[in-house]
Amino acid sequence: MEAxxxxxxxxxxxxxxKTSLFNALTGSRQKVANYPGVTVERKEGFFVTPLGRQVSVxxxxxxxxxxxxxxxxxxxxxxxxxxxxxxxxxxxxxxxxDSTNLRLTIRLLxxxxxxxxxxxxxxxxxxxxxxxxxxxxxxxxxxxxGVPVVTSIAVRKGGTADLLNLTDExxxxxxxxxxxxxxxxxxxxxxxxxxxEADRIITDCVSLPSRPDTWxxxxxxxxxxxxxxxxxxxxxxxxxxxxxxxxxQPLMELLNxxxxxxxxxxxxxxxxxxxxxxxxxxxxxxxxxxxxFLPQIIIIFLFILLLEDFGxxxxxxxxxxxxxxxxGLHGRAFIPLLxxxxxxxxxxxxxxxxxxxxxxxxxxxxxxLMTCSARIxxxxxxxxxxxxxxxxxxxxxxxxxxxxxxxATGIVSALAVSFLIKFFMLRxxxxxxxxxxxxDYKMPRLKSIAIGVTTRAKMFLHRAGTTIFSMMVLIxxxxxxxxxxxxxxxxxxxxxxxxxxxxxxxxxxxxxxFNWQIAVALIPGMAAxxxxxxxxxxxxxxEGGKEAAEQIGQVLxxxxxxxxxxxxxxxxxxxxxxxxxLAVIRRETGSWVWMATxxxxxxxxxxxxxxxxxxxxxxxxxx
Amino acid sequence: MTDTHDTRPHLPLxxxxxxxxxxxxxxxxxxxxxxxxxxxxxxxxxxxxxVEGARVEVLHEGLVGRDPIAVRVDNIxxxxxxxxxxxxxxx
Ligand SMILES: Nc1nc2c(ncn2[C@@H]2O[C@H](COP(=O)(O)OP(=O)(O)O)[C@@H](O)[C@H]2O)c(=O)[nH]1
Ligand SMILES: [Mg+2]
Numbered sequence: 001m002e003a004x005x006x007x008x009x010x011x012x013x014x015x016x017x018k019t020s021l022f023n024a025l026t027g028s029r030q031k032v033a034n035y036p037g038v039t040v041e042r043k044e045g046f047f048v049t050p051l052g053r054q055v056s057v058x059x060x061x062x063x064x065x066x067x068x069x070x071x072x073x074x075x076x077x078x079x080x081x082x083x084x085x086x087x088x089x090x091x092x093x094x095x096x097x098d099s100t101n102l103r104l105t106i107r108l109l110x111x112x113x114x115x116x117x118x119x120x121x122x123x124x125x126x127x128x129x130x131x132x133x134x135x136x137x138x139x140x141x142x143x144x145x146g147v148p149v150v151t152s153i154a155v156r157k158g159g160t161a162d163l164l165n166l167t168d169e170x171x172x173x174x175x176x177x178x179x180x181x182x183x184x185x186x187x188x189x190x191x192x193x194x195x196x197e198a199d200r201i202i203t204d205c206v207s208l209p210s211r212p213d214t215w216x217x218x219x220x221x222x223x224x225x226x227x228x229x230x231x232x233x234x235x236x237x238x239x240x241x242x243x244x245x246x247x248x249q250p251l252m253e254l255l256n257x258x259x260x261x262x263x264x265x266x267x268x269x270x271x272x273x274x275x276x277x278x279x280x281x282x283x284x285x286x287x288x289x290x291x292x293f294l295p296q297i298i299i300i301f302l303f304i305l306l307l308e309d310f311g312x313x314x315x316x317x318x319x320x321x322x323x324x325x326x327x328g329l330h331g332r333a334f335i336p337l338l339x340x341x342x343x344x345x346x347x348x349x350x351x352x353x354x355x356x357x358x359x360x361x362x363x364x365x366x367x368x369l370m371t372c373s374a375r376i377x378x379x380x381x382x383x384x385x386x387x388x389x390x391x392x393x394x395x396x397x398x399x400x401x402x403x404x405x406x407x408a409t410g411i412v413s414a415l416a417v418s419f420l421i422k423f424f425m426l427r428x429x430x431x432x433x434x435x436x437x438x439x440d441y442k443m444p445r446l447k448s449i450a451i452g453v454t455t456r457a458k459m460f461l462h463r464a465g466t467t468i469f470s471m472m473v474l475i476x477x478x479x480x481x482x483x484x485x486x487x488x489x490x491x492x493x494x495x496x497x498x499x500x501x502x503x504x505x506x507x508x509x510x511x512x513x514f515n516w517q518i519a520v521a522l523i524p525g526m527a528a529x530x531x532x533x534x535x536x537x538x539x540x541x542x543e544g545g546k547e548a549a550e551q552i553g554q555v556l557x558x559x560x561x562x563x564x565x566x567x568x569x570x571x572x573x574x575x576x577x578x579x580x581x582l583a584v585i586r587r588e589t590g591s592w593v594w595m596a597t598x599x600x601x602x603x604x605x606x607x608x609x610x611x612x613x614x615x616x617x618x619x620x621x622x623x
Numbered sequence: 624m625t626d627t628h629d630t631r632p633h634l635p636l637x638x639x640x641x642x643x644x645x646x647x648x649x650x651x652x653x654x655x656x657x658x659x660x661x662x663x664x665x666x667x668x669x670x671x672x673x674v675e676g677a678r679v680e681v682l683h684e685g686l687v688g689r690d691p692i693a694v695r696v697d698n699i700x701x702x703x704x705x706x707x708x709x710x711x712x713x714x
Binding site: 064065067069100101103104107186188191192195196199208212216217220224225226227229230314317318319321322323325326331356432433434435436437438439 | 662667671672674682684687689693
């Protein structure tokens with residue numbers, strides 16, 4: 001008979017290596033979903049032990065205690081206590097410790113013990129501890145704690161072998177000893193006593209000739225320097241945006257010509273008609289024009305994941321805390337806001353690390369102003385069509401500079417909005433505290449970065465295959481039907497539903513310099529920002545025929561004035577063009593009001609920005 | 624270096640300069656002006672390792688108002704704002 005699935009849960013302080021351990025155990029057998037009701041990411045993975053036991057393991061949010069100060073920490077507490085709705089109580093809790101820093105984890109473990117759950121203490125990062133001359137009397141520690149202890153090196157091949165064997169050993173005799181849950185929230189006195197007890201045990205079992213990590217000290221001397229640190233931060237962000245624009249270019253061109261060739265092939269093989277038009281203009285050029293941006297999305301996530309794995313993100317929060325505080329933001333908001341450069345959805349979800357409700361709300365409201373990767377296709381298209389690719393001051397690419405300017409505008413306006421919120425809506429409140437561990441720097445690990453980037457790339461492609469694909473079908477349909485009457489001389493699209501809708505909206509958008517083709521493209525752009533590019537491609541392709549499909553950029557350069565192009569860029573900085581973001585805001589704030597507020601203020605900003613941009617540009621002769 | 628920690632004047636960590644080293648004497652979460660309640664502030668400080676007897680060193684300061692500070696607490700580094708660090712009495 002097959003033994004039932006064994007449920008493991010990974011618990012530990014932030015940065016103890018839970019995710020690395022999770023990756024080491026499960027490889028790519030992972031499932032990312034949300035806990036019901038809340039949008040805390042739930043990462044579950046599967047593996048088989050050496051003795052063949054099927055195991056499911058959950059990577060829980062990092063925590064210092066079971067008090068549950070934030071939605072993230074509540075999940076961890078409820079999960080361990082078996083109170084999380086729809087979740088099996090874990091059969092075995094793996095308490096993951098950073099071996100170089102045992103004090104906080106041992107105290108957490110003493111608290112966890114009161115839940116009565118069977119548990120293993122995993123002394124992770126044992127390689128680093130050994131290198132620093134820390135030695136642990138594992139047997140004695142296990143005896144003092146009354147919990148099995150095992151060492152592990154999550155990032156080394158075979159570094160979890162002992163843990164796997166111990167899991168087998170323990171799971172064999174699990175059912176025998178059901179224990180009572182006596183946990184309740186610790187009082188200050190109990191907390192202090194627990195820490196004393198933990199410190200006593202550590203003194204007894206661990207010898208600490210601990211040389212501090214000199215590398216971390218040396219890097220921090222520069223990176224946390226009050227002025228130098230900010231220069232480094234600015235430089236990192238600048239390189240990141242240059243990379244997104246410059247490094248991705250060759251790959252994107254390759255993908256582009258690939259899709260062109262495919263379209264050509266379809267054009268040549270199929271007889272002229274609806275099917276040919278659907279495949280070439282709707283599917284290939286539509287979905288293709290979005291997939292082309294995969295390299296840029298990979299690069300931006302690569303940077304974010306590298307910085308996170310390296311340990312820099314907490315430093316960035318430290319540097320930015322007071323500066324963002326001036327705009328009414330919490331230092332911890334820096335990480336969610338930086339993630340929002342990839343996508344506002346994970347960014348908004350990441351605001352759960354901010355435990356104060358008001359700070360969190362402000363961050364959620366401004367996160368969509370950070371330039372997400374879905375805007376990149378729109379920006380890239382317009383920039384490459386209208387901004388010359390020359391160098392300024394000898395080394396900076398002008399297109400990259402404009403891109404940087406767009407990002408900067410997004411950031412500055414986010415800070416301004418936050419300042420206004422603080423000033424007008426949430427005046428009477430003291431700033432929430434900022435307390436954050438600054439972990440030692442670690443060499444980023446290829447494997448975990450690869451897993452992270454692949455997951456994101458898959459999500460993007462999945463979107464391209466579903467949301468974007470269906471939007472493209474819709475656009476193609478609207479742009480193709482009804483068909484023109486026989487003998488008509490105008491382009492076919494002038495008779496279509498798209499033209500009718502677009503022309504109906506056009507008067508509203510005329511003051512900002514948008515034509516009806518843009519109006520049509522903006523509607524499906526609500527489903528996903530990047531669809532606007534594909535939609536423009538489809539509209540102009542059906543209007544202009546085959547040549548137009550090949551180079552949307554060139555077509556735009558002939559059809560739009562520079563003023564319209566700039567106005568479109570300004571629009572995209574602000575426009576609330578993303579239904580999924582709005583849905584996440586609604587879910588995270590639990591309120592339609594905040595969703596409507598976000599939509600409204602962003603729309604007003606977008607219209608105003610485009611209006612000003614367009615009219616200034618026209619006045620300067622770019623009309 | 625005859626200066627023992629008993630004879631040194633007590634001061635809140637929130638007032639310490641960069642480079643200061645000392646030992647935590649006690650926590651006093653009252654009247655720090657923190658947005659947290661006294662109990663909550665004290666709990667969080669303990670959870671991050673700020674307990675009596677821990678050695679602390681102020682490693683770094685932020686740009687604006689020399690705030691926040693990065694504090695070495697035994698062998699980890701914690702970033703806190705000076706306002707909350709006022710609750711940590713060191714000598
Ligand atoms: N040398 C070494 N580094 C590790 C080990 N486990 C994790 N790391 C690194 O520690 C950092 C934090 O790990 P992560 O898994 O993200 O921690 P989490 O916050 O607990 O999920 C990452 O840079 C990892 O590469 C280990 O056993 N040895
Ligand atoms: Mg993690």
